[in-house]
Structure formats: C-alpha cells, structure tokens
Amino acid sequence: MSKRLVEALSRAGVTSLYSVAGKAAVDLLERIESKTLSAHGLAQLVVDRYGASQALQEPEIRALIIPALKRNEADNLAGVLGLSQEDPFAALQRVDFSRSEDQLATLHAFFGVVYEPPGFVEEKPSSVRATGTYVLFPHQRRASLEVRHKLATPRARVLLHMPTGAGKTRTAMTTIADLLRAEPDERVIVWLAHSEELCDQAFDEAAKAWRAIGSRELTIYRHYGDSRVHNFAEVRDGFVIGSLALMYLDSLKRQDEFLDLSSRIRLIVMDEAHQAIAPTYSHLINLLQRNAATGVLGLSATPGRSLIDVGADLALANFFNxxxxxxxxxxxxxxxxxxxxEGYLARMEFVELPFDMRGEVKLSSTESQRLADGFDLPGRILDALASDDARNLLIVDAVAAEVAGGGKVILFAISVEHAALIASVLKLRGVSAAAVTSSTPTERRRQTIQRFKDTDELMVLCNYGVLTTGFDAPRTNVAVIARPTSSVVLYSQMIGRAARGTRAGGNEKCRILTVVDRVPGFRSLGEGFEFWNDIWEED
Known part of the structure; x- marks a missing residue:
C-alpha cells in the first residue's frame, strides 16, 4: 500500500470517505472496532478495497484526492505533468486522466504506486519448467531404467558399464532411491568399495541423493576407516557403506550378524566391479545375497580384469550372469x-612423451611370463625408471609447460618416492605442486586434495596409488601418465581423472600425456570401452 496515497486521501475527511468506502464495510468494521473509524482508517479501507492502482483510476476517488493535496504537492504534480502552476488545483482537476495513459502512469509514479492498466490481470504462465536438485542426463536415465528392469528378477546380478566421468555413481544412487521408495521399511543397501576415498565418495553421494529424492528418514552407516557398525542387527533400514577388506573380515568373525542382515538387504553394490571375482570378495557377496529378492549391482568403466587373461574376464562376466x-x-x-x-566428456588429445631407457632391458623368463599374464613391469625396472634423471627431467619439463599453458595437472607416478620427488622438483622450478600417496597422513591428504580441487593455489597434484578412483576434481584438464602399465583398467581410470566435460562441470578439452608406453592396441578411450564386449555376449 502507498503510504503517500493513504495520507493524501485521508485529508478528504470522514464524510467524503464514507461514500466511497462502502456502507457495508464501514458498518462491519465499526461493529468490530466498537468505535467510529478515523479518516485515516477509512482511507486505508478505500485503498485496500480498490487496490492502490485501481483507486487512482476511479474518477470519484481522484476527485477526493486532488483537492486534498497540500499546495507544494499540487505544485509538484502539476510540474511533472507539464501543467500551469498558477492554480495547480484547477489545472489538475481539468486533466482527463482516463484519456491519457501517460498522464495516469505519471499520477501513479507520483504516489509511488505500480501502474496496472485497466483490465489488468496477473498473468499465470501456461507452463513452468520444474528442475529437481538431483537429476540425471538422458543417457543416465536410460541406463538406470534398464538396470531396474534387470534387477526385477530373483537373485539378479547386473553390471553397469559406463566410462569414467559418465556418472556411474549418480546413476546408481538414483536407481537405489527408486528401489527403496518402492519398498516397505527395513530394507538395506550395502555398498562395497576397496578404498577409503571411494567409500567417502559413496557416503557423501548417498546422503546428497536421499535428501533430494528420498521418501522417508533412514540412516547411512560408515563401516570403513575408523568408523564401525558395532551391531549389524540394529541396521534395519538404510545404507551401509563398507570397505571390502573390513566387511570380509567381519563376515568371518560376525557371521551370525551378517546372516541376519542378509534378510533385509535389497541391493549389494560392488564399486569397481572387476574385483568381484576375487575369492574373498565373491565369498562376501554370496554370503550377503542369500535372499532371492536381493540383487547385486556392479559398477565399472572397464568390465574386465586384464588385456590377456580371458579366463578371468569370462569369470567376471559369468559372475554377473x-x-x-x-x-x-x-x-x-x-x-x-x-x-x-554432447559435452559430458572432454575431447581428449593424446600426447606421447617418447623416452629411451639407458641400457638394455632384459626380463627373466619368470618376469616375461608374468608380463604376458597381465602383470605390470617388474619392480626393479620400475625403480630404475623412477630414478632415471633424464626421464624425470622430461616429466618435469612437460608438466611445467602444461601449467604455463593453463593446465590443471594430475600426475600418476611410479611410486611413493617418485611422486614426492617430482612434486619437490616442480616446486623448486616455481610450479605450485604437492604429492599425495597412501603414506600421506589422512588429514593432510584431504586438505591437499581440497586445495587442488577448489583453488588455484595448487596446480599440480602428483600421486601414487590413491587417486585412480573416487577422485572428483572437474577442473582437472591434464593427466600425465608417468607410471608404465599394461592394465587397461588402470589406464582408463587414470585418464578418466581429466575427462569430465563441460555439461558435467569439467572442460571442453583435456590432454593426456603418456610417458614411454601406452596400453598396447588402444588408440582412444572409445576402443578401450568396447574391448570386453565379446566376452559379455550370451553364448
């Protein structure tokens, strides 16, 4: 309500205002108030009844307002309307405001009232776009729907195969929420992962997803690191996020609790599912999947274990039916x-950093066989590479050049010592760098990773063994693979750390620098993605 309009109108006096306020309204208010209304109260009543804009458009009410103006108010209003100010009251009374929308709008502005043209009705939109806070991209929705369909069968096992950066975790969490919303209370999800970083990522994502799309209150439990579920019998409804090693050990020591828990489990999720056929982990999954209604969902960007061991790859495919x-x-x-x-993944540019190791590399027959079986190079050769000054200078120069060109770099080193060495030399060269490894104290590691993810204080993160999975830093646009490997699983995980596209909060382009070797036979992530398709086809 315009205070200025009410004050001007109240000067018209009680008698004049009675006629425009409406007898029924005045009588009712006088009964309620048990007293005669004041001129100010009647003016408020008039403005409330008509609305401020409509009141100014009523000739009868304007006829009360204009004579009630103070002389300086009349002078000002006449001035802004371009009228003679010798007798501003007479000039204002001669204006036919109903014929001039500009003058009527000026009158509104003078009283601080928003002009609503005659016949104005607040427009209600014919449609509105409603966006949730936890949504999936179209390709993720299709995958989630297909997973739910396959999980509908008794003792179902299905593997969700999506490339690194395509949103496996979010797709899985949405699928889980859909399953839990369709179930009565006391249904449990068990999420298994091999590292504390992956467990932390799953815990945070579960909380985020359920707050956005959950249908009831439930509890999310940590059973990894320093956290424990002390009595699984008390887990009636919710998520258990557990490390594989700890859950396996407890399944042996607390078997009765695990058997009781299995009766309430709706879904077991195996992150990095290519590990599922390890005897210890397959035992754990089989123990928890005793109920016919319990499903198993594996998550992987690489649904195989090696380039060479087809038997292991077949075993994995068969494990997931x-x-x-x-x-x-x-x-x-x-x-x-x-x-x-579509911008979900960055366009990848692969760059080789050629390097010839000094001296001839000779493998023993045992080492040659292990390499043929899919194992990495022998430790003695990796140690020699890690301490080779020429190779390290090649790496340092390449990383410094990437940072100078605007790169945010994650480097995969050969060893704990190698990661620390490269980071130290880079810092001496004036490049902001740090190392994180399994030997780094947990809190310092967390703070270092946070600085790399959220600020420009740290442009290079050298690591060994901790950031191939469960690491989400969308601004990373360069991956340096300084660690030789014949594992397509590991290689795909490493390059995926820089592959997030613009629609997923990442970059349009990224660069993958590989020192010495690249996984044989792979020219792109796409070829690696399809490598195991034949193995998974039905006989």
Missing amino acids: RQKVTLNVEGYDNPIDYLVD
Whole structure:
C-alpha cells in the first residue's frame, strides 16, 4: 500500500470517505472496532478495497484526492505533468486522466504506486519448467531404467558399464532411491568399495541423493576407516557403506550378524566391479545375497580384469550372469563419441612423451611370463625408471609447460618416492605442486586434495596409488601418465581423472600425456570401452 496515497486521501475527511468506502464495510468494521473509524482508517479501507492502482483510476476517488493535496504537492504534480502552476488545483482537476495513459502512469509514479492498466490481470504462465536438485542426463536415465528392469528378477546380478566421468555413481544412487521408495521399511543397501576415498565418495553421494529424492528418514552407516557398525542387527533400514577388506573380515568373525542382515538387504553394490571375482570378495557377496529378492549391482568403466587373461574376464562376466547395462545411443557406434559430442566428456588429445631407457632391458623368463599374464613391469625396472634423471627431467619439463599453458595437472607416478620427488622438483622450478600417496597422513591428504580441487593455489597434484578412483576434481584438464602399465583398467581410470566435460562441470578439452608406453592396441578411450564386449555376449 502507498503510504503517500493513504495520507493524501485521508485529508478528504470522514464524510467524503464514507461514500466511497462502502456502507457495508464501514458498518462491519465499526461493529468490530466498537468505535467510529478515523479518516485515516477509512482511507486505508478505500485503498485496500480498490487496490492502490485501481483507486487512482476511479474518477470519484481522484476527485477526493486532488483537492486534498497540500499546495507544494499540487505544485509538484502539476510540474511533472507539464501543467500551469498558477492554480495547480484547477489545472489538475481539468486533466482527463482516463484519456491519457501517460498522464495516469505519471499520477501513479507520483504516489509511488505500480501502474496496472485497466483490465489488468496477473498473468499465470501456461507452463513452468520444474528442475529437481538431483537429476540425471538422458543417457543416465536410460541406463538406470534398464538396470531396474534387470534387477526385477530373483537373485539378479547386473553390471553397469559406463566410462569414467559418465556418472556411474549418480546413476546408481538414483536407481537405489527408486528401489527403496518402492519398498516397505527395513530394507538395506550395502555398498562395497576397496578404498577409503571411494567409500567417502559413496557416503557423501548417498546422503546428497536421499535428501533430494528420498521418501522417508533412514540412516547411512560408515563401516570403513575408523568408523564401525558395532551391531549389524540394529541396521534395519538404510545404507551401509563398507570397505571390502573390513566387511570380509567381519563376515568371518560376525557371521551370525551378517546372516541376519542378509534378510533385509535389497541391493549389494560392488564399486569397481572387476574385483568381484576375487575369492574373498565373491565369498562376501554370496554370503550377503542369500535372499532371492536381493540383487547385486556392479559398477565399472572397464568390465574386465586384464588385456590377456580371458579366463578371468569370462569369470567376471559369468559372475554377473552376463547381464551388462551399457550406453547405447542411436546414431553412434561408440557411446564415448556421443558423450564427447554432447559435452559430458572432454575431447581428449593424446600426447606421447617418447623416452629411451639407458641400457638394455632384459626380463627373466619368470618376469616375461608374468608380463604376458597381465602383470605390470617388474619392480626393479620400475625403480630404475623412477630414478632415471633424464626421464624425470622430461616429466618435469612437460608438466611445467602444461601449467604455463593453463593446465590443471594430475600426475600418476611410479611410486611413493617418485611422486614426492617430482612434486619437490616442480616446486623448486616455481610450479605450485604437492604429492599425495597412501603414506600421506589422512588429514593432510584431504586438505591437499581440497586445495587442488577448489583453488588455484595448487596446480599440480602428483600421486601414487590413491587417486585412480573416487577422485572428483572437474577442473582437472591434464593427466600425465608417468607410471608404465599394461592394465587397461588402470589406464582408463587414470585418464578418466581429466575427462569430465563441460555439461558435467569439467572442460571442453583435456590432454593426456603418456610417458614411454601406452596400453598396447588402444588408440582412444572409445576402443578401450568396447574391448570386453565379446566376452559379455550370451553364448
């Protein structure tokens, strides 16, 4: 309500205001108040009844307002309307405001009232876009729907195969929420992961997802690191996020609790599912999946274990009943191309950093066989590479050049000592760098990773053994693979740390620098993504 309009109108006096306020309203208010209304109260009543804009458009009310203006108010209003100010009251009374919308709008502005044209009705939109706080991209929604369909069968096992950076965790959490919303109380999700970083990521994502799309209150439990579920019998409804090693040990020592828990489990999620066929972990999953209604969902960017050991890859496919949900996009032979074209993944530029190791490398027959079986290079050779000054200078120069060109770099080193060495030399060269490894104290590691993710104080993060999975730093746009490997699983995980696209909060382009070797036979992430498809096909 315009205070200025009410004050001017109140000067018209009680008698005049009675006629425009309406007898019924005045009588009712006098009964309620048990006293005669004041001129100010009647003016408020008039403005409330008509609305400020409509009151100014009523000739009868304007006829009360203009004579009630103070002389300086009349002079000012006449001035802004361009009228003669010798007798501003007479000039104002001659204006036919109903014929001039500009003058009527000026009158509104004078009293501080928003002009609502005659016949004005607040427009109600015919539609509105409603966006949730935890949404999936189209390719993720299709994958989630297919996973739920496959999990509908008794003792179902299915692997969700999505490339690094395509949103496996978010897709899985949405699928879980859908399952829990359709269930009565006392249903449990068990999420298994091999590292504390992956467990932390799952815990945070579960809380975020359920707050956004959950349908009831439930508890999310930590059973990893220093946290423990002391009595699994008390877990009636919610998530248990557990480390594989700890859960396996407890399944042996607390078997009765695990058998009791298995009766309430709706879904077991195996993060980095290529590890599921390890005897200890398959035992754990089989123990927890005793109920026919319990499903198993594996998550992986690489649904195999090695380049060479087809037997292990077949065992993994059979463990999941050869049920695999992958991204199939119409018009694309490879989903990676679609994800890149649509901005979900960055467009990757692969750069080789050639290096010739000093001296001839000779492998023993045992070492040659282990390499053929899919193992990495022998430790003695890795140690020699890590201490090679020429190789390290090549790495330092390449990283410094990337930072100078605007790169945010994650480097995968050969060893704990190698990560620290490269970080130290980079700092001496004036490049902001730090190292994190499994030997780094937990809190310092957390703070260092946070600085790298959230600020420009740290432009290079050298690591060994801790950031290949469960690490989300979308601004990273360069990955330096200084660690030789023949594992396509590990290689895919490493390059994926820099592959997040613009639609997922990352970059349009990224660079993958590989020292010495690249996984044989792979020219792109797309080829690696399809490597195991034949193994998963039904016989």
